Amino acid sequence: MKNNIIILGGGQAGIYAAREIRQNDSESNIKILGEENLLPYERPPLSKDFLLDKKNEEDLYFYSDEVLKKENIDFEYVSITKVDFENKKLFTKNDEVYFYDSLLISTGSENKKLSLDNNLINDVYYLRNLEEAKTIKDKVLNKNKITIIGGGFIGLEIASSLSQLQKKVTVIEIGDQLMGRIIPKQIADLVQNIHLEHGNEIILNKQIDKIIKKDDMYEILLNDNSLIETDFLIAGIGSTPSVKLFENTNLKLNNGITTNQFCETSIKDVYAAGDVSNFYHPLYERNIRLESYQHAQNHGICAGKNIAGVKTEYTSIPWMWSDQFNLNLQLTGICDDYDEIIERGNDINNGVIYFFLKNKIIRGACGLGIAGKVGRDIRITSKLTEKNTIVDKQILSDQNLKLNKLIQK
Amino acid sequence: MSEENWIEVGSTDSIEEEDLIRFDHQDKTFCVYRLIDGFYATDGMCTHEAVHLEDGLVMDDEIECPMHQGIFNIKSGEALSPPACEDLKTYPVKVDNDKIFIKID
Numbered sequence: 001m002k003n004n005i006i007i008l009g010g011g012q013a014g015i016y017a018a019r020e021i022r023q024n025d026s027e028s029n030i031k032i033l034g035e036e037n038l039l040p041y042e043r044p045p046l047s048k049d050f051l052l053d054k055k056n057e058e059d060l061y062f063y064s065d066e067v068l069k070k071e072n073i074d075f076e077y078v079s080i081t082k083v084d085f086e087n088k089k090l091f092t093k094n095d096e097v098y099f100y101d102s103l104l105i106s107t108g109s110e111n112k113k114l115s116l117d118n119n120l121i122n123d124v125y126y127l128r129n130l131e132e133a134k135t136i137k138d139k140v141l142n143k144n145k146i147t148i149i150g151g152g153f154i155g156l157e158i159a160s161s162l163s164q165l166q167k168k169v170t171v172i173e174i175g176d177q178l179m180g181r182i183i184p185k186q187i188a189d190l191v192q193n194i195h196l197e198h199g200n201e202i203i204l205n206k207q208i209d210k211i212i213k214k215d216d217m218y219e220i221l222l223n224d225n226s227l228i229e230t231d232f233l234i235a236g237i238g239s240t241p242s243v244k245l246f247e248n249t250n251l252k253l254n255n256g257i258t259t260n261q262f263c264e265t266s267i268k269d270v271y272a273a274g275d276v277s278n279f280y281h282p283l284y285e286r287n288i289r290l291e292s293y294q295h296a297q298n299h300g301i302c303a304g305k306n307i308a309g310v311k312t313e314y315t316s317i318p319w320m321w322s323d324q325f326n327l328n329l330q331l332t333g334i335c336d337d338y339d340e341i342i343e344r345g346n347d348i349n350n351g352v353i354y355f356f357l358k359n360k361i362i363r364g365a366c367g368l369g370i371a372g373k374v375g376r377d378i379r380i381t382s383k384l385t386e387k388n389t390i391v392d393k394q395i396l397s398d399q400n401l402k403l404n405k406l407i408q409k
Numbered sequence: 410m411s412e413e414n415w416i417e418v419g420s421t422d423s424i425e426e427e428d429l430i431r432f433d434h435q436d437k438t439f440c441v442y443r444l445i446d447g448f449y450a451t452d453g454m455c456t457h458e459a460v461h462l463e464d465g466l467v468m469d470d471e472i473e474c475p476m477h478q479g480i481f482n483i484k485s486g487e488a489l490s491p492p493a494c495e496d497l498k499t500y501p502v503k504v505d506n507d508k509i510f511i512k513i514d
Contacts, residue, residue, distance in 0.1 A: 373475070
């Protein structure tokens with residue numbers, strides 16, 4: 001049957017869903033509505049290779065216009081301002097109407113903003129999209145001292161890039177460790193040391209009391225009365241799911257759009273995928289919301305299958321990475337619910353991994369190493385957590401013993 | 410076909426089944442794999458970012474990049490999963506007297 005399928009949100013989850021639907025359904029109309037005037041593109045390089053001029057805008061697009069044309073996937077740049085779920089309609093601010101039979105919401109997430117005095121609102125920069133990355137890249141050219149507010153993935157990746165551009169970088173983090181929301185302290189401390197070795201200043205446990213603008217620079221007053229002088233301010237303090245459009249509708253929201261393991265929301269024929277979805281994970285038996293490359297892709301694909309009528313449960317094990325300097329950090333599974341930690345390796349040149357176990361079963365792992373050194377073992381861990389495997393701890397802790405055997409039949 | 414392009418990699422027992430080794434020759438670097446049905450070779454570096462696939466995971470006929478989980482078919486070099494989108498170059502392999510050789514062009 002020929003349906004109208006609309007994908008609201010032109011990011012990674014949206015494009016992967018669209019292509020998956022087309023693979024399973026050659027007839028239906030598929031239309032992606034994107035707010036940015038750009039085809040879907042990769043975001044991870046924005047804070048790294050794009051700032052460092054190692055990748056250009058053209059390198060970032062997932063698929064070309066030709067691919068979308070060939071697969072008969074429409075892409076429109078439009079901003080939807082109202083949703084009528086009952087009558088299956090979307091409206092623009094000019095009251096143009098889009099009808100759908102099935103709707104996928106993949107609106108992603110947006111940056112949390114600092115609460116600042118009016119005169120400073122345009123002085124703090126954020127990085128989520130290509131436009132913002134271009135702005136930062138351009139503006140830092142003639143700046144020297146850069147302050148980054150927030151010691152999470154994005155802040156530290158920018159800190160790493162700007163350090164490589166010979167900037168004097170200070171990172172201010174309110175918590176008592178870097179990347180505290182998801183990364184175990186053992187690995188966070190190793191990352192901190194690398195930043196210090198490269199000359200970045202890391203300030204933990206401090207809050208900003210006040211930012212004072214002085215001609216071309218700023219003074220940042222911290223809650224211990226210390227003062228930091230800086231030429232440029234960037235903030236990366238987390239994100240929230242983009243759900244404003246749905247706040248006064250029947251769509252069930254709870255830290256994003258509540259979705260089951262089939263990407264279905266509380267409203268029939270409405271699906272959600274990617275950052276915006278707080279989905280039920282059968283393995284963890286609870287809802288989780290993830291913001292990662294792998295999740296956006298795989299959740300989009302899963303939603304695409306379900307929309308096309310191929311009932312598919314989403315059971316993907318969380319996996320994420322961050323690249324800072326020449327290091328690659330990876331995390332898989334759940335690392336905050338454990339009763340035992342096992343360490344593998346003690347030198348980041350060969351990779352250091354911490355495994356997190358509960359009731360002897362591996363729940364997750366987090367590792368750091370020179371590019372590529374922890375990837376295989378982290379990947380194997382993903383597979384082990386999928387199967388609730390009980391593993392010989394000796395093998396986990398001895399870097400001379402390969403983990404490959406653990407997943408071979 | 411000139412015989413001199415066949416370069417000796419090492420003995421067949423230097424690679425475990427469903428695994429790989431790195432092989433460097435002059436200024437080039439390769440991965441040589443032992444799959445269930447034989448030996449295969451590809452370029453060593455991932456086509457997505459400059460990281461060596463020697464630390465990747467071999468599963469069936471696929472090699473997964475250790476950095477960002479791009480996946481390639483080892484036999485054809487085809488990029489199967491993003492972020493990898495450019496295929497990996499493959500090389501002919503032969504085994505002679507328990508020694509592995511790859512043909513470098």
